[in-house]
Amino acid sequence: SRRSQSGDAVELDDLLAISGQRQQLILFISxxxxxxxxxxxxxxxxxxWKRPTYAHRLWEREEMSDFTTKAFDFFKGIKGVLxxxxxxxxxxxxxxxxxxTTNNLPPWWSDEISCLFQ
Incomplete structure (x- = not known):
């Protein structure tokens, strides 16, 4: 079945396997x-998850939709935007x-950095 994948997908699959063997951390952000x-x-x-919207629930992969729905429901119960x-x-x-978990922005973060790639 791997042969039916695109070349990029096969390379990514190999990268994931190798990183797992080497106890390396890879972040995918989407x-x-x-x-x-x-x-x-x-x-x-x-x-x-950072507060998903209702639209995020609709656009998720079928395999992930139950988890995203739980995240959506979790955030509905949190009062206060901040x-x-x-x-x-x-x-x-x-x-x-x-x-x-809760977190604050790092001290070096600024609004300029947030808008850097406009």
Whole structure:
């Protein structure tokens, strides 16, 4: 079945396998999983959500939609825009559990950096 994948997908699959053997961390960042290769979605150990919208639920891969729905429902229960922005929901696939975490922006972050790629 790997032969039916594109060359880029095969290379990415190999990279994931090698990084797993070497205990390396690879980050894939996307607004929704449909933009990611299916092998990436099934090979990850953690998925982190920042407040997904209803549209994110609709556009997710079928394999990910239940998890995104849980994340969407979780964020609906958080009151206050500021705390919603600081909160992340982590799906730990190694232990199959959800964890809540909050974070602040690093001290060197600025609005200029946020808009750098306009």
């Amino acid at each position: 607004h929704h999983s449909r933009k990611l290769d299916l092998n990436i979605c099934t090979a990850v150990h953690r998925i982190i 705390i919603q922005k600081k909160t992340s929901l982590v799906l730990d696939l190694d232990n199959f559990r959800f964890l809540q």
